Amino acid sequence: MKRLQQFRNIGIMAHVDAGKTTVTERMLYYTGFTHRLGNVDDGNTVMDSDPQEEKRGITISSAAITTYWDYAGERYQINIIDTPGHVDFAAEVERSLRVLDGAVAVFCAKSGVQPQSESVWRQANRYNIPRIVMINKMDRQGAEFMRVVNEIRTLLHANAVPVQLPIGAEDDHRGIVDLITMRALLWNSDDGKQFEETAIPAHLLPEAEKQRNHLLEELSLTNEELFELFTTNAAAITTKTIYKALRQATVSMQLVPVVCGAAYRNKGVQPLLNAVVQYLPSPVDITDVAGIDPSTEEQKVVRTDENAPFAGLAFKIITNDYTGKLALVRVYSGVLRQGDTVWNSRTGKKVRVSRLMRIMSDKYETVDQIGAGDIGALVGLKEVKTGDTLADPDNKVLLESIFFPEPMIGYSIEAKSSKESVKLGEALSQLLDEDPTLVVETNKETGQTILKGMGELHLEVVLEKLATEYEVEVNKGQPQIAYKEILTQSVLHKEIFKKQNGGPGSYAEIHFELSPREQNLPGLEFIDEIKGGAIPKEFIASVQKGFAAAMQSGVLAGYPVKSMRVRLFDGDIHENDSHAQDFELAAGMGFKAAALKAAPKMLEPVMQVDITTPDEYMGAITGDLNRRRGIIRGIEMKGNVQCIKAEVPLSGLFGYIITLRSLSSGRATVSLTFHDYQLVPDNVSVK
Template sequence: MNVYTTDKIRNVVLLGHGGSGKTTLAEAMSYLAGITSRMGRVEDGNTISDYDKEEIKRKFSISTSVIPLEWEGVKVNILDSPGYFDFVGEVEEAVAAADAAVIVVSGKAGVEVGTEKAWDLCEKYNLPRMFYVSDMDVDNASFREVVETLTNMYGKKIAPLFQPIRENEKFVGYVNVVKMAGRRFIDKGKREECEIPDYCKEYLDIYREALMDSVAETSDEFMERYFSGDEFSVDEIRAALRFNIDDCSIVPVEMGSAVELRNIHNLLTDIVKYFPSPDKRQCAGLNKKTNEIFEGNYDFQKAKSAYIFKTIVDPFIGKYSLIKVVSGVIKNDDVLYNTDKDTEEKLNKLYVLQGNKPIEVKELHAGDIGAIGKLSAARTGDTLATKAIPIAYGKTEMSIPYTYKRYKAKNKGDDDKISQALNKMMIEDQTIKAVNDGENRQTLLYGMGDQHLDIITSKLQDEYKVEIELTKPKMAFRETIRKKSDVEGKHKKQSGGHGQYGHVKMTFEPSGDLEKSFIFEQIVVGGAVPKNYFPAVEKGLADSMQKGPLAGYPVVGVKATLYDGSFHPVDSSEMAFKMATILAFKKGFMDASPVLLEPIASLKVTVPDKYTGDVMGDLNKRRGRVLGMNPTAGGKQVIEADIPMMELYGYSTDLRSMTGGRGDYRYEFARYEQAPSDIQEKEVAARAAAESGSEDS
């Protein structure tokens, strides 16, 4: 592939709801740009960007793919991102590397929740954007309805640039709203001039007015001319569009059919014409040597630097670090310094990836996207620079995974293989987390939703040849007491020679501090228990706290006081007093109104206004206590609640169902509270069953 200078590069992410046609659009662009000799189909599993086995099997995108293509002498790096919410980490990585976005909306399905989420991401990163209405070849597709919905949602900045011409339910041409000229399709990617049909004129006038409104809003001079009835020239409209798309004050709407390759050429031309090159964007980091701000700003004349926005770890194609060059020119024999890992690595080869196909390049200019193979220490988010000028850029803010399940190896002896495979997958996908929960003797797998966890399981089986099973995780309960008890424990054994003798009298009561396991005091008088056995008593308590007598969970919030006892000058030992303490604790704990404590989470749910009633009703059913609501941007509310952590199992799926995918949530552990009696009884019964050997613990 040729080398492109910064002004000849466009980095464009395709966003939108799952199934809206992003991958098909990327395929059509690739075909028209001459990358492929035939168009692949998602249904046939032969597209450039959906190359992963799971993507081919499930027929939707799971990972972001990069497709570099050339159009009108400009390199357009297309980032085809997934639409399903479980793969939001991939979308966030793509958006962080892009300089503009095309939000794909199905003309058949209309504006969906994925469209709104795509818009919100563009707002967050201040990305110039345009809408592309797909599926115009489908019978019941409606460009008009999509434009009306977008205008109602986002106001006068929505500016349609084309209007479809349909005859007998077929998509046969379009009207260019800027030029006010009709075009009829004659062959794939080709068209000829035609008259604008009369039935188009009613909505054409509306679209033209909407476009002129948007252009007029861009300056006082244009506004004056607009109100005085002056017409803008095509060049003036285009210049206004270029300027105002860049500052997000105009959002054009285009349309077409990727399947029939209709109007895709105009979309590619407008990407080149209206979207900014990287040098129009800003990106600053920190020079770690001088502690000064380094403004890379995609300037090829500055010291070389790049950040890794995505990592691919594939058992078949190997490991690739996808980079965006922020400054300078990176060449294939450079030695780059990883400022996050404090390591230097020599580049063997520099690539651009076309889906999963690596193509060697000699150099990448500032603003370009490429890949480096086999960087050993590098991870997503790391900065590559030179040791002389070690720049560090901020890391992309990634969504936190809150959905988790317990996982076990199906086959004994696979634990190490599973651990290694998950480590590789976590390098590639930062929204996967594997956690060893030693307290409950379980391993936990975190993801963005049930579908995400399902795909991780499937990938482990297909790519790494190991199988896991997912089950509901055990909860991290605690045990404590509510009353005071007074008991004694005696450990006495005689079996020839030295015997064993330890005798303690103790009280147990609530300490009032659930942060600490126990507080130990001794008020023994007259040497009834010699001081040298006090540490043994404390050790007996510490051991007892690991698994409480009620249901086998750790004990918290207990004050234990040793006030009396007795000893034998020959048979007493540290071990004997430790055993006596363990006996005393078991009895004393069960005599002091033992209770089970459950973990409580502090939960924040962000939802549009209209769903607050449903969400609060559901939280009440889950034993949640709603603490309040705070309005936030975009007509949404943040509902704050305390909720038992065990009630959050499956919440991701239920919240999506209640809010049509518009709700988000996050939580963190807050404290422990007494569990209801029915839950306590269930846990105690489970413990009894486990001890009798009828159930695997």
């Protein structure tokens, strides 16, 4: 159990360009994993090892690595996952957060809370991930520590409480004040390895005492022992008492500790590593993980215990030239050993694990076993996919899978030569294994292959991978948007499916009401109001299956129906000629007929567009947004720039980044995030 207490599975998450990869690189340097300082601008970081990441200077794929940190005489194993900040790769954040115990949220001291940092914060909320905040880039012009803390409180609704204060800002940033020990740490070497502990500078002492008092106030609301001391004898509060209370409050998500520094200038990273082991949870702090018994569909608890049966979740698939297909797995329970046989929840098959490896970014180290709480790579599981539960064949369990958003846009693609068609198919198969947000479909009318993804950059990266890694050149068509359809009126309908050929026949009769769902909730709401056995139970399930399949292709333009309600209230069978498949077919035919009468409408994806721009370009940018059918929801001044929030249909945003650069002489930045689906205006045609 002590070994588990010294594990930390953490993610580094942030908006693009907040410095999360640099923070991770410095963590690896100071833990001794690397012996040189890698920089994103130089394209020589350990975590961004993909050639496209080096080329673009952004994280595309979540990278995992294992390192070690010594603190208070103990050695801690830290499994770090550096996640992308660009919205097109948000699914990488999603799958990483699913298997992590804690996270470091990195914010730029100048830019503060940015659109994608809001998105990843919401993702972490969904998985109940305890966090600490690192306010980075305190050396940047315009850096303001307390402004960013207040933005985190107001915009993210988080109880962010500083445990450090910066000493100086911008070019004068020299170190930090530790509000728990009430000492100053000053960095005095270029590589950041050496720093000295001194008394707090006199001019900072009043603010330090004020913020320490605020920290104790917040902690006293979460801890009875500290509350008693704070209200009766505050001088008796020890640093040990504060650390204990702060850890409890962080793990229970009652409080978010805030630290600071300038990772690029090698300041503040060692205290951040201390904070990771001090405050973020170990696997032991998450004692029970919810699962389902696949045989009974009842809840089954998975214990974080090496002596329990094995259970783990495959959260990422990688195809490696050296090892072949790798499944990255978080082990929740038991121990997995080389040569063990495991059960795959999706296929229902038993598979043998030929090798186990520890992840070192783009390198791997063979190990004999991976125990509860750890993350490792499995070799030999050919059919495994992202989100599969792997478990002891004698103690099967199904763990919560991973949510992935639907792809927003697509391109029709084809190999440039017939010789490369087979090669293209094989390459796409590998890419789909690795990236669950990629979808490949075949257009029934044209026979074209449609590659769908989360955005233009996402698909651009995939096409470049096809060309460089798989050596397959493709022709791509015009962008295709993932429209949907919706029903706006209720319709009563009777459908009879009847087929007689002289021998055994087919017969199914259903009476139903087709209507919109309340609040247009997504998916199919199926209501069974059959009385007196007019349709047997086994056929009712087939009716539901038929409607669910039919709504994948709407009646206006063949796009999926986002939402609908079916109330089945009557029907009939033939004593000899009715079969389950007949009722499934009747549902499909009934949907096509009824949906045409239910006033179907088209829906289009609308994006939230967050633009940061100098004031002089405001007129040109807002005018351009209006031409794209954009609705401006707000404009506010932030520092010396204007921040525009708008909602714009995705159809009007192709190539927008290039246009924005032109309108602002390259000085404006934009973040695009999916907002929701909205009705296409009647005066707008969908091609």
